[in-house]
Amino acid sequence: MAQWTECMNFGIAVARQAREVILDAFKTQKAVMLKSSPADLVTETDQRVEKMIISAIRQKYPTHKFIGEESVAAGERLVLTDSPTWIIDPIDGTVNFVHRFPFVAISIAFAVNQQTEFGIVYSCVEDKLYSAQRGKGAFLNGVPLYASGQEDITKCLVVTEIGAERDDLALTTMTTNILNLLKIPIRGIRAVGTAAVDMCLVATGGADAYYHIGMHCWDIAASALVVREAGGVVIDTNGGEFDMMSRKVIAASSLAVAKRMAQVIQAFPCARDDENPTKAGNDVYNTANGH
Numbered sequence: 528m529a530q531w532t533e534c535m536n537f538g539i540a541v542a543r544q545a546r547e548v549i550l551d552a553f554k555t556q557k558a559v560m561l562k563s564s565p566a567d568l569v570t571e572t573d574q575r576v577e578k579m580i581i582s583a584i585r586q587k588y589p590t591h592k593f594i595g596e597e598s599v600a601a602g603e604r605l606v607l608t609d610s611p612t613w614i615i616d617p618i619d620g621t622v623n624f625v626h627r628f629p630f631v632a633i634s635i636a637f638a639v640n641q642q643t644e645f646g647i648v649y650s651c652v653e654d655k656l657y658s659a660q661r662g663k664g665a666f667l668n669g670v671p672l673y674a675s676g677q678e679d680i681t682k683c684l685v686v687t688e689i690g691a692e693r694d695d696l697a698l699t700t701m702t703t704n705i706l707n708l709l710k711i712p713i714r715g716i717r718a719v720g721t722a723a724v725d726m727c728l729v730a731t732g733g734a735d736a737y738y739h740i741g742m743h744c745w746d747i748a749a750s751a752l753v754v755r756e757a758g759g760v761v762i763d764t765n766g767g768e769f770d771m772m773s774r775k776v777i778a779a780s781s782l783a784v785a786k787r788m789a790q791v792i793q794a795f796p797c798a799r800d801d802e803n804p805t806k807a808g809n810d811v812y813n814t815a816n817g818h
């Protein structure tokens with residue numbers, strides 16, 4: 528396991544360089560392109576930062592594989608093999624980035640034999656670097672992180688995202704989930720606008736649970752390990768085992784809270800990330816006829 532420490536440290540160094548590019552662009556006017564919906568945005572900075580991260584890592588580790596959000600959007604196959612693979616979201620929270628809402632993160636996970644060995648989530652504007660290596664704990668700027676351990680759902684502050692979907696079924700499902708959780712009652716609902724940071728807040732104990740349907744592997748692969756290494760649990764919204772390709776997740780302070788949330792939360796249908804390797808993330812929103 529210690530063998531991947533060098534890789535993680537290199538990943539952190541690359542994330543620090545990428546943060547500088549993102550902060551420079553954060554202040555400027557951005558040209559916005561649409562992906563799967565009018566709320567699923569991408570900018571030239573997303574694309575440039577991903578290319579920069581991948582090129583730096585490929586130069587040092589030429590045999591490693593990559594799954595990058597914007598590479599997949601450009602048509603690259605989304606396949607996770609047993610090879611050492613970097614799973615990258617160059618800007619998680621692009622809508623925030625475009626609006627200068629100060630929560631944008633770089634998310635970098637590293638998997639071998641399809642098991643995440645380390646995760647890095649860098650909340651750029653906050654300058655908060657979350658990191659975790661399998662079996663070695665979770666850290667925020669080098670300080671150990673611990674989930675809240677809360678087991679009573681009525682004492683939970685829950686984080687979620689509405690995501691990019693704007694069709695009736697997804698929106699009705701998402702708002703019904705929020706309504707049903709509030710009726711339990713839970714303490715409150717929050718949404719930061721970046722799945723990776725949302726989940727890391729569970730690792731800090733500042734939130735007690737996070738759930739989401741519709742996000743992609745690159746949004747949560749790194750933060751799922753951060754939560755687990757902070758003593759939290761990560762499962763599927765159906766209560767089963769977490770599967771980073773399933774596009775459904777619950778991260779929580781305890782198994783009791785996670786399972787209780789799974790009883791309430793309904794998922795709307797969305798294709799697995801690896802269902803159609805050349806299509807994931809590739810739905811193009813057609814502004815002409817609105818879908």
Ligand SMILES: O=P(O)(O)O[C@H]1[C@H](O)[C@@H](O)[C@@H](O)[C@@H](O)[C@@H]1O
Nearest residue numbers: 618619620621688690691721722
């Ligand atoms: O900003 P992104 O990398 O596109 O990730 C977003 C995602 O697009 C959106 O649907 C929500 O799930 C957000 O929580 C993600 O961070």
Ligand SMILES: [Mg+2]
Nearest residue numbers: 616619620746
């Ligand atoms: Mg993302």
Ligand SMILES: [Mg+2]
Nearest residue numbers: 596616618619
């Ligand atoms: Mg992104």
